Amino acid sequence: MSFIPPQTDLRPAAILAISLALFLASSARAQEKPYFVTYSHDLEEPGNLEIETKTAVARPEGSTQYGATALELEYGVRAWWTSELYLDGQATAQDSTIFTGFRIENRVRPLMRDHAVNPVLYLEFEDISGADKTILEVVGHDGQTDLAGPNGDARREHQHEAELKLILSSNLRDWNIAENFIAEKNLGHKPWEFGYAIGVARPLRGQASGRACTFCAEKFIAGAEAYGGLGDTSSLTIAGTSHYVAPLIGWQLPKGVRLSFSPGFGLTSTSLARVYRIGVAYEFDQIGNWFHSADGVAQ
Amino acid sequence: MKPSHRNLPSILSIAFCAALAVAATVHPHWDHVPAKDHARVSPLAGQPEAVAAGARIYSEHCAECHKADARGDGHKRPSLRSEHLRSAADGDIEWFLRQGDLAHGMPSWSSLPAEQRWQLVAYLKSIQ
Numbered sequence: 428m429s430f431i432p433p434q435t436d437l438r439p440a441a442i443l444a445i446s447l448a449l450f451l452a453s454s455a456r457a458q459e460k461p462y463f464v465t466y467s468h469d470l471e472e473p474g475n476l477e478i479e480t481k482t483a484v485a486r487p488e489g490s491t492q493y494g495a496t497a498l499e500l501e502y503g504v505r506a507w508w509t510s511e512l513y514l515d516g517q518a519t520a521q522d523s524t525i526f527t528g529f530r531i532e533n534r535v536r537p538l539m540r541d542h543a544v545n546p547v548l549y550l551e552f553e554d555i556s557g558a559d560k561t562i563l564e565v566v567g568h569d570g571q572t573d574l575a576g577p578n579g580d581a582r583r584e585h586q587h588e589a590e591l592k593l594i595l596s597s598n599l600r601d602w603n604i605a606e607n608f609i610a611e612k613n614l615g616h617k618p619w620e621f622g623y624a625i626g627v628a629r630p631l632r633g634q635a636s637g638r639a640c641t642f643c644a645e646k647f648i649a650g651a652e653a654y655g656g657l658g659d660t661s662s663l664t665i666a667g668t669s670h671y672v673a674p675l676i677g678w679q680l681p682k683g684v685r686l687s688f689s690p691g692f693g694l695t696s697t698s699l700a701r702v703y704r705i706g707v708a709y710e711f712d713q714i715g716n717w718f719h720s721a722d723g724v725a726q
Numbered sequence: 727m728k729p730s731h732r733n734l735p736s737i738l739s740i741a742f743c744a745a746l747a748v749a750a751t752v753h754p755h756w757d758h759v760p761a762k763d764h765a766r767v768s769p770l771a772g773q774p775e776a777v778a779a780g781a782r783i784y785s786e787h788c789a790e791c792h793k794a795d796a797r798g799d800g801h802k803r804p805s806l807r808s809e810h811l812r813s814a815a816d817g818d819i820e821w822f823l824r825q826g827d828l829a830h831g832m833p834s835w836s837s838l839p840a841e842q843r844w845q846l847v848a849y850l851k852s853i854q
Contacts, residue, residue, distance in 0.1 A: 460837075469837050475790075507828040539828040541836045601839040633839035637778030645839075712790040
């Protein structure tokens with residue numbers, strides 16, 4: 428079912444998103460890498476809730492431009508365990524705007540101390556349609572043809588998938604280096620599909636200023652990520668797979684809003700030529716305390 | 727039923743271990759800090775601006791749990807104005823910030839640049 432008619436005008440949605448971000452800019456803060464696909468070993472602080480939108484804008488060959496957004500609710504259950512809910516949707520020019528499904532994921536750090544390489548175990552369940560275009564990971568032989576079909580046809584395909592990731596991440600001086608190994612299984616009949624993501628990032632300046640500032644170098648984090656598919660169990664090859672490289676920039680605004688931007692470039696003929704990503708995040712501190720009185724009693 | 731005196735050593739041992747476990751939830755063990763980390767000297771020692779910057783970092787990352795006055799919440803979030811921190815070397819505190827104590831709710835701050843961790847150390851030492 429289309430919520431709005433064809434010839435979608437995306438400007439009201441963009442204005443709404445910017446207004447929401449400005450409205451939320453009140454008192455909290457966030458500090459994370461500006462990765463869109465790669466995960467580092469940073470988990471959400473316990474009791475905090477981060478709300479983030481990750482939007483991908485692209486134009487598959489032979490199709491029209493689309494914008495796909497994942498609304499991410501990330502909660503720190505424990506210092507070693509983060510749980511997330513994603514709600515996905517997309518709008519395709521000259522087609523429709525649709526909700527494309529949800530994802531539930533959990534990330535767990537099995538080691539309680541920081542090491543040279545820090546493993547994180549990741550488990551996700553996805554209930555999405557074939558019209559999902561958020562490209563939060565690339566696995567198997569995913570390609571731009573998967574993103575080019577009309578929404579009316581693509582949404583008939585339902586995907587119930589389990590996804591496992593092994594996240595390895597290191598903080599070396601001020602650099603973060605993260606490697607993700609992905610295995611995804613359609614719970615129906617399809618084979619295991621594999622993929623990877625690699626990211627590096629660092630703040631432009633290490634020392635913090637003693638005064639409040641908006642455009643200080645330490646408020647910006649720059650980096651790059653690369654990601655792609657590695658085939659599946661029936662065809663374990665990189666032939667016919669998609670691969671991307673994407674520079675990243677993240678900007679920590681003064682009152683807790685974080686913006687990130689990444690232009691991605693496809694490296695193979697099956698990849699999208701370009702995909703632009705925009706992220707807006709806001710973190711609510713200690714939301715568990717909202718439901719407790721000062722003496723620790725639940726209200 | 728009254729416990730017999732023969733069980734007293736076992737009861738005391740269990741109570742002692744329990745007390746240690748409770749203490750472990752409140753204070754990091756500085757004696758677990760590797761010698762090379764313990765011996766590290768802050769590159770920002772004696773710089774007043776490091777304290778000011780550390781105060782800003784504290785308000786952004788730490789105050790939500792340990793409160794703006796660093797006295798904690800009296801429950802799970804300990805006060806950072808304590809003899810335990812007063813007695814710690816700069817290197818001990820920087821090591822603990824980097825490691826965290828995930829099992830007891832303290833995140834690792836290894837994602838902060840090293841200079842910012844030292845600025846935070848400067849601030850924490852200044853409020854003791």
